[in-house]
Amino acid sequence: MGFPPRPPTARRLVAAAGLFLSLCSPWLGGCLPHGTAPAAGPTPATAGPVDVPGASQIASAPLGPLVARKWRLANGLNIITVPDPGARSISYVTAFRVGSRDENAAGGQTGLAHLCEHLMFAGTRGGYPKGEFDRRLESAGGSANAMTSYDFTSYVDDIPPGLLADTVHLEADRMVNLELGQGDVTAERDIVIEERLQEAQDDIDGELEELVWAQAFRAHPYRWPVIGRMADIKAVTKDNVCNFYQAHYRPGRAVVVLAGRFDEASALTLLASAYGAVPAGKSDDAPAIAPERAPEHEVRSAIERPVPAERFMIGYPAPGLADADRPAYELMDELLAGGPSARLPRALMVDRELASSVDAEVAQTRDPGLWTIVVQTRKGTPATAAEEIMQQEIARLIAQPVSAEELDGARNRLATAFWRDLSSSQGRADALGRYEVIAGDFRTLLDRGAAYARLTPDEVSRVARQYLGSGARSVVVAKPKGGAP
Amino acid sequence: MSMVRITALVTGLLVCGSAFAQAPEVQRRGGPGGSLLMVETNRALPLVHVIIAVRSGSGWDPHKKEGLAHLAATTARRGAGGQSRAKLDARLDALGANLDVVVDPDSTRFEGDVLAQHLDQLLDIAADVLLRPDFAPDEVMRTRRDVLAQIDEADNDDVALGTRYFDRNLYGDHPCGYPAEGARASLARVRREDLRAFFAQHVVGPNVILAAGGDVSADDFAAAVARHFGALPARPAPGPNPLALREPQQPHGWRIQIVDKPDREQAQIFFGQLAVPAKDPDYVPLLVLATSFGGRGMRATLMDEIRTKRSLAYGAYMTLSERLERGALTGWVQAATAKAVPTLKLALKLYVGLMEKGIDADRLSFAKSFLAGALATEMDDPAHRLDARVTSEIAGLPPGFVDDLPARVQAVTADQLRAVVARRIHARDLAITIVGTAATLRPRLIDAKIQPSAIDVIPYQTF
Numbered sequence: 001m002g003f004p005p006r007p008p009t010a011r012r013l014v015a016a017a018g019l020f021l022s023l024c025s026p027w028l029g030g031c032l033p034h035g036t037a038p039a040a041g042p043t044p045a046t047a048g049p050v051d052v053p054g055a056s057q058i059a060s061a062p063l064g065p066l067v068a069r070k071w072r073l074a075n076g077l078n079i080i081t082v083p084d085p086g087a088r089s090i091s092y093v094t095a096f097r098v099g100s101r102d103e104n105a106a107g108g109q110t111g112l113a114h115l116c117e118h119l120m121f122a123g124t125r126g127g128y129p130k131g132e133f134d135r136r137l138e139s140a141g142g143s144a145n146a147m148t149s150y151d152f153t154s155y156v157d158d159i160p161p162g163l164l165a166d167t168v169h170l171e172a173d174r175m176v177n178l179e180l181g182q183g184d185v186t187a188e189r190d191i192v193i194e195e196r197l198q199e200a201q202d203d204i205d206g207e208l209e210e211l212v213w214a215q216a217f218r219a220h221p222y223r224w225p226v227i228g229r230m231a232d233i234k235a236v237t238k239d240n241v242c243n244f245y246q247a248h249y250r251p252g253r254a255v256v257v258l259a260g261r262f263d264e265a266s267a268l269t270l271l272a273s274a275y276g277a278v279p280a281g282k283s284d285d286a287p288a289i290a291p292e293r294a295p296e297h298e299v300r301s302a303i304e305r306p307v308p309a310e311r312f313m314i315g316y317p318a319p320g321l322a323d324a325d326r327p328a329y330e331l332m333d334e335l336l337a338g339g340p341s342a343r344l345p346r347a348l349m350v351d352r353e354l355a356s357s358v359d360a361e362v363a364q365t366r367d368p369g370l371w372t373i374v375v376q377t378r379k380g381t382p383a384t385a386a387e388e389i390m391q392q393e394i395a396r397l398i399a400q401p402v403s404a405e406e407l408d409g410a411r412n413r414l415a416t417a418f419w420r421d422l423s424s425s426q427g428r429a430d431a432l433g434r435y436e437v438i439a440g441d442f443r444t445l446l447d448r449g450a451a452y453a454r455l456t457p458d459e460v461s462r463v464a465r466q467y468l469g470s471g472a473r474s475v476v477v478a479k480p481k482g483g484a485p
Numbered sequence: 486m487s488m489v490r491i492t493a494l495v496t497g498l499l500v501c502g503s504a505f506a507q508a509p510e511v512q513r514r515g516g517p518g519g520s521l522l523m524v525e526t527n528r529a530l531p532l533v534h535v536i537i538a539v540r541s542g543s544g545w546d547p548h549k550k551e552g553l554a555h556l557a558a559t560t561a562r563r564g565a566g567g568q569s570r571a572k573l574d575a576r577l578d579a580l581g582a583n584l585d586v587v588v589d590p591d592s593t594r595f596e597g598d599v600l601a602q603h604l605d606q607l608l609d610i611a612a613d614v615l616l617r618p619d620f621a622p623d624e625v626m627r628t629r630r631d632v633l634a635q636i637d638e639a640d641n642d643d644v645a646l647g648t649r650y651f652d653r654n655l656y657g658d659h660p661c662g663y664p665a666e667g668a669r670a671s672l673a674r675v676r677r678e679d680l681r682a683f684f685a686q687h688v689v690g691p692n693v694i695l696a697a698g699g700d701v702s703a704d705d706f707a708a709a710v711a712r713h714f715g716a717l718p719a720r721p722a723p724g725p726n727p728l729a730l731r732e733p734q735q736p737h738g739w740r741i742q743i744v745d746k747p748d749r750e751q752a753q754i755f756f757g758q759l760a761v762p763a764k765d766p767d768y769v770p771l772l773v774l775a776t777s778f779g780g781r782g783m784r785a786t787l788m789d790e791i792r793t794k795r796s797l798a799y800g801a802y803m804t805l806s807e808r809l810e811r812g813a814l815t816g817w818v819q820a821a822t823a824k825a826v827p828t829l830k831l832a833l834k835l836y837v838g839l840m841e842k843g844i845d846a847d848r849l850s851f852a853k854s855f856l857a858g859a860l861a862t863e864m865d866d867p868a869h870r871l872d873a874r875v876t877s878e879i880a881g882l883p884p885g886f887v888d889d890l891p892a893r894v895q896a897v898t899a900d901q902l903r904a905v906v907a908r909r910i911h912a913r914d915l916a917i918t919i920v921g922t923a924a925t926l927r928p929r930l931i932d933a934k935i936q937p938s939a940i941d942v943i944p945y946q947t948f
Contacts, residue, residue, distance in 0.1 A: 064529060064530050064531065065528065065529060066529070084529065086527065086529050087865055088861055088862065088864060088865050089861065089862040089865050091865075131793070134782065134783040134784060135784060138782045138783065138784050138851070138855045139851060139854055139855065140854060140855075140858050141854060141855055141856070141857055141858010141859045141860070141861060141862060142858065142859075142862070143781065143782060143859060143862070144783075158862050158865075159862070160858050160861060160862060187796045188796075190796035191792060191796050191798075191799055193821070194751070194796075194797075194798055194799040194819070194820065194821060195799040197750050197751040197819075197821055198751055198799055198819055201750050201751075202643060202749055202750055202751045203642075203643075204641050205641075260865070305748070306640075306746055306747050306748060306945075307640075307641055308637035308638060308640055308641070308946075309637065311641070339574070339577070339578040339583070340574040340577070340578065341571065341574035341575045341577075341578040342578070346571070346574075349631075350570060350571060350574075353627070353630065353631075356631065356634035356635050356637070356638045357635075357638060376634075376638045376641075378634045378637075379634070379637060405579070408579070409575075409578045409579040409580075409581065411581075412578075412579065412580055412581025412582075412600065412603075413578060413581040414581070415581055415600060416532065416581040416582060416583075416598055416599065416600055417581075419530045419531060419532040419598075419600070420532060420598045420868075422530065423529075423530055423532060423534075423699075423866045423867065423868060424865045424866035424869070425865050425866075426865070427866070481747065481748070
């Protein structure tokens with residue numbers, strides 16, 4: 001059985017996970033991009049384990065004893081199904097290939113992707129009124145959540161099986177029929193301001209992350225925060241949001257993932273019927289953004305905050321999620337920081353007692369991103385002392401290939417984490433949706449185990465040398481306010 | 486919304502049966518030394534989630550030695566069977582497994598995930614930790630330093646800070662008033678002999694639960710446990726939970742404290758009161774009430790009034806803890822400093838309204854349907870189910886409680902709820918803790934005349 005990797009957590013990738021979203025204001029106008037509410041409409045049928053008019057099966061892959069299948073409707077909407085008779089519920093994820101990378105930062109419009117995500121819980125023209133989305137789901141024990149990242153926006157509905165039909169219609173409707181008023185935008189903007197205070201301004205790791213990414217990238221959209229700059233959030237208008245929604249929300253930029261307890265043929269019939277009549281919209285070409293390997297060299301800064309001792313974050317260049325170097329890079333991350341006996345925690349926390357925590361993450365990005373490590377030093381330990389040890393460990397990995405035993409341990413840890421993350425319907429739907437929209441194919445996730453198995457110690461050292469060896473890194477140190485650590 | 490409506494939604498749409506799937510079977514049987522085994526077999530993935538729980542936790546910590554149970558468990562995990570921390574870590578990492586220490590007032594747990602083919606090796610390591618801890622003097626000292634550093638680090642997180650000080654505000658010097666990790670002063674008083682004594686007294690068969698969920702049969706798990714935990718002593722379990730002997734006191738009036746941290750732009754506001762043990766007949770009705778008022782969804786009163794209608798905060802919640810002895814009803818909301826006082830006033834007004842008026846029939850019906858459905862959805866994966874079942878067992882609830890809970894929720898009546906509100910909701914006697922910058926918060930609170938008595942200001946690194 002294969003063991004693809006742990007899907008990196010949403011710890012910092014998602015700067016704006018919208019917990020419990022809802023709408024609160026009168027609607028003063030609409031922003032219908034494509035005109036019509038979805039209605040049933042058959043399109044050509046295709047072969048497959050189930051034969052569903054309107055849905056063509058285009059890929060499949062095993063996931064343990066389960067099977068993940070990918071389907072496409074005529075309007076370009078992709079659907080992934082993972083039925084599991086042993087599950088008790090359904091996780092229904094709609095992931096759009098739109099994120100903060102699609103914002104116009106020069107025009108002062110950062111944060112639009114995230115604000116749009118919040119406002120997607122408003123009502124729809126001719127469909128349902130504000131508050132109805134949550135009411136219908138919660139009335140039967142379902143719940144709705146959403147998150148925005150650099151490259152994607154994802155809507156997650158966890159529902160009992162009996163709510164599937166209702167959920168399909170609600171989701172299909174809001175994909176194209178969202179209706180907003182200025183009051184809606186103003187109210188949700190104020191909530192996002194509160195969210196930004198909590199997640200970035202009063203949170204030391206949120207602030208460190210913003211600074212590390214901002215000083216690492218020179219031109220790429222990854223340089224501005226997903227949640228947006230405070231001044232831009234405060235200045236947002238209804239037209240900004242409507243224009244963003246109309247420009248980016250359409251079937252061809254979305255994948256619907258169903259995982260859990262459902263009958264595949266019935267569910268696909270329902271989906272094909274509800275989404276089938278949604279117009280494809282205009283061309284799916286997203287504006288070209290030049291990838292940027294960042295940072296080019298070492299960049300550093302420092303801030304003073306109420307921290308107990310120096311706390312710092314370092315960002316190193318990292319390959320995108322679908323890059324050929326990615327499996328080796330993820331194995332390198334695991335060797336350096338993946339478990340209690342990994343090299344960095346062992347050196348910093350156990351052997352030398354310089355730090356109380358070491359946390360690392362390879363960001364899940366479409367373009368080259370960052371590998372970030374945050375270290376909390378102990379009182380009396382300057383960040384420079386911990387940094388020096390880290391550099392020594394990285395140099396050792398570059399110079400001396402790891403043993404086969406150490407490599408096997410890292411592979412085992414990745415396998416355990418992979419299955420743990422996919423043990424729930426929500427975990428499966430979320431991970432498959434992410435890989436589909438970020439890497440372009442959900443099978444990238446399922447192929448990782450084989451990719452790890454092929455890697456040699458030399459290849460891990462090569463990747464470490466290539467990405468970490470030049471000394472290019474973005475470092476931000478938070479120093480205790482008004483005193484030495 | 487009633488279950489009738491849910492059933493109606495199912496009709497004609499899906500062919501996979503009832504609205505909620507049947508709960509998977511859980512096997513319970515006796516284990517070594519009088520321990521309890523719990524196993525749910527699930528072959529969907531090649532993984533096993535393991536929980537080894539001792540039915541004693543930080544609630545057993547002696548006064549002024551708070552943090553003892555946590556320090557004992559953490560030190561055991563870092564040196565056992567003659568193996569150093571590095572050796573144990575390396576063995577676990579080689580398997581791709583973890584064995585984490587989790588301590589709460591009611592239990593001390595060692596839990597982790599492991600590939601099914603490595604379950605036996607994980608149990609071998611766990612047996613060393615539970616049955617053969619070294620408590621080497623150097624490791625005790627190192628672990629204590631480490632825990633102290635983690636307490637320092639926790640000051641970075643305003644929510645964790647608020648929780649820590651709120652518990653102290655509510656429970657005072659009762660053991661539940663301290664985090665499981667203890668406090669800076671109390672940790673200094675814990676001796677190596679205390680750690681040994683804790684394990685000798687509490688890690689005994691009748692006090693231990695060994696539980697597994699995932700790709701393992703009950704017979705295979707029982708055989709593996711017998712191999713590795715055969716030496717688990719059959720001595721009697723320790724005496725009654727000392728928490729039961731030290732009843733905490735409900736606050737009188739609104740006991741407001743500001744945890745003063747510099748440069749805050751937002752305030753983390755916690756408010757709450759003592760509740761009931763999980764085995765109390767009022768527990769399930771209170772759970773419905775807490776859900777309707779501030780639990781889990783957008784339609785709860787706090788979220789609806791504070792976030793949806795007024796945009797005062799990103800989130801507003803209330804939780805009811807599931808404890809062997811008296812848990813707490815805890816509200817939490819965060820708001821920008823300038824909005825903190827109106828937000829607090831509104832939250833308190835709503836809670837007083839709950840006490841005086843209860844909830845109407847529509848709200849009760851909605852809350853029951855939502856909670857019953859949400860419970861079924863949340864139990865989707867084996868690890869969550871196992872954790873819920875072990876927690877329920879430790880809280881003294883009957884076997885099957887977790888699986889029956891949706892039905893118990895649906896059975897709550899309006900009359901029951903009215904009686905529970907009258908008996909249990911004390912909205913004018915609350916502990917209120919606000920993490921923020923006192924220089925800006927305190928004048929606003931005084932001007933608002935929320936509370937006539939003094940408002941305590943506590944520096945955020947006090948304990």
